[in-house]
Amino acid sequence: MKLRQEILKVLEKNARTEWKELAVLLDAPEEDIRNEVSAMEEEGVICGYHTIINREGTEEEKVSALIEVRVTPQRGMGFDSIAERIYKFPEVDSVYLMSGAYDLMVILTCKNMQEVANFVSMKLSTLESVLSTATHFIMKRYKDHGSVLAKRYEDTRELITP
Amino acid sequence: MALPLNRQVLEMKPSGIRKYFDIIQGMEGAISLGVGEPDFDTPWHIRDEGIYALEKGRTHYTSNAGLMELKQEICAYLQRTQQIPYTPDQVFVTVGGSEAIDLCVRAMLNPGDEVLIPQPSYVSYEPCVVWAQGKAVIIELKEEHEFRLQPEQMLEKITDRTRLLVLPYPNNPTGAIMTREDLEPIAKICVEKDIYVLSDEIYGELTYDSKHVSIASLPGMRERTIIASGFSKAFAMTGWRLGYAVGPAAIVEQMLKVHQYAIMCAPTMSQYAGIEALRNGEADVNEMREEFNRRRRFLLHSFEEMELPCFTPYGAFYVFPCIKKYGCSSDDFAMRLLEEERLAVVPGTAFGDCGEGFLRISYAYSLDNLKRAMKRLKRFIGKL
Structure with missing residues (x-):
């Protein structure tokens, strides 16, 4: 179980970490890690394994x-069936059941505002x-999935210290 | 007419890393593995507490010994991690662990008193002892002992003027640690020969195989140990300049007197941030430790691949590979590595003459950075 958590910690930060490197970083046999x-x-x-893209740097808008x-939950199904109806749309990225003022949070990505x-x-x-909806457009992404977009890490330390 | 300068200060040779610093400064595309501080920024909740302290106008002096709340947290921390029951009158807050080291020797030594200093170790012990009118007696640690202090080595150097032993573990620059089993015979000698210990535990949170054991937690040692430690390495707070000294009240009281006249008190906003660090920083420390450990494994593996011998260090964030087989001095090796591959490391000799034949390589860098650096090191070694 410990190995599992350690693997996840590394992959969560960098899904492209190679088997060989994982074995070194975690001091465990490659075979165990693959399994x-x-x-x-x-x-x-x-x-899944996804790439975090900063769209500002691409041609594609x-x-x-x-x-x-x-929404009105359905008898026997709760929110699950309506959530499924929504997440099946390919343009939908994420669907979360929320506590508070509304029930489902839906995040989607489209070509333009018209499509949304x-x-x-x-x-x-x-x-x-569905009883009501309120749509908010995302204007700028600063940080996504733990990665800060657009700003590079700068090492501001003195170059050599005792 | 001669300038009015103190002879002992004048004669002290400056730190051996200065020239590397000067060269790398003007160098394009250089990579440095030469720093002695974490690459992580201070965790945000700790920084936020510092900001809040400023916002609330906590911009005045605190008492000389530091905020009572912080001293209590330090006691609780030592109880939690080392099971040592300290009370706030045995603790005071300093400007980094390095101030605690200086104060300790200044408060404890009389002219000619001898201090045992194992090397390779941090650069400040020897100058501090000399300026406190003491005599630095160097014990040369050996790679074959994994740079752990051996009781026989200590016995050899003890005279009737020996007052104090500096115990620099987990160690900068070697990454060596001392386990409870290693400490027991040392403690026994200290008790028998009535020697006090200055235990520099600034890297105490950064051990990778077993938890750090303070010598003060051994029987009979609390009353003869001064722990110098701080927040810099554990919580990535080097720039806050926050440390502490803990020890027998009668000694701490005299150290505090020097602190009172020389420093007044540690920075107030840092002290508030320190409270937050000790209360809620454990998860951050664990996270950073795990990350350091992965990098440590990566470096040791890379050395193995390029057949660069290195003992396995279990503490701090340094590895200390041996370059003796290449037949050049540490200084030459490091200088050529910098000039030919634009990779900066620190020669072992910066931490004592017995560091000859070794390099200190810091892994307080991102894995990507370390990967690029190892490529350069490998290429360089291939040319030798």
Whole structure:
């Protein structure tokens, strides 16, 4: 279990860490690490490996929005079935069940504002159990998944100290 | 007419790392593995507490010994980590662990008193002892002992003027540690020969195989040990200049007298930040320790691959590879490495003559940085 947590700690920061390097960093046999990672993929502990992209540096323009959704939970299903209806849309990045003033937080990425508007008015709001939506556009990403975007780390220490 | 300068200060040779610093300063694309401080910034909740202290106008002196709240937290911390029951009158807050070292020898030594200093070790012990009118007696630690102090080595150097032993573990520059088993015979000698110990435990939070053991936690040692420690390495707080001294009240009281006249008190906002560090910083320390440990393994593995011999260090954030097989001095090796590969390390001799044949390489750098540095080192070694 300890190895599992140690693997996750390294992969969470850098999913591209190679097997060989993982074995050195964690002082464990490569074989064990491979097995552990496969097991975690199998069990759904590791659900994917993604790249954090700072869109400001790319040609391709994308618009992200965060939508607060209030819904009527369904008997026997709670929020699960409506959440599934929503997360099946490919443009949806994340869906979270929230405590507080609204129920589901939906984050989506589209080509432009028009697409977001269409999604909300044509697809999301028209779902029967959706009571209301409030859409917020993301204007600038400073930090995402633990990575600070756009600003490089600068070592400001004295170069040599005792 | 001669300048009015103190002879002992004048005669002290300056730190051996200065010339490297001057060269690397003007160098394009150089990588340094030469620093003695964490690369992490101080955890934000600790910084926030410092900011809050400023905001609230905590910009005045504290009492000479430091904030009572902080002293209590230090006691609680030593109880928690070392099971040593100190009371606040045995503690005071200093400007970094280095001030505690200076005060300790100044308060304890009479002219001609001898102090045992194991080397390679931190650069300040010897000058501080000399300026306190003491006599520095060097014990040369050996790689074959993993740079742990051997009781026989200590016995050899003891005279009837020996007052104090400096115990610099976990060690800068070697990364060596002393386990309880290693400390027991040393403690026994101290008790028998009535020798006091200045235990520099600034790297005490950074051990990778077992928890650090303070010699003060051994039977009969609390009453003859002064612990100098601080926040710099454990909480990545070097720039806050915050440390402490702990020991028998009668000694601490005299150290405090010097502190009172020379310093007044440690920086107030730093002291407030220090309280937060001790109360809520444990998780940060664990996180940083794990990261250091991964880098330590990476470096040792890289050395193995390039067949650079290095004993396995279990403390601080340094490795201390041996370069004797290349037949050049530490200084030449380090200078050529800097000039030819633009990679700065510190020659072992900066930490005592017996550091000859070794290099101090710090792993207080990101893994990416270390990877780039190891490529350069490998290429350099290939040319030798």
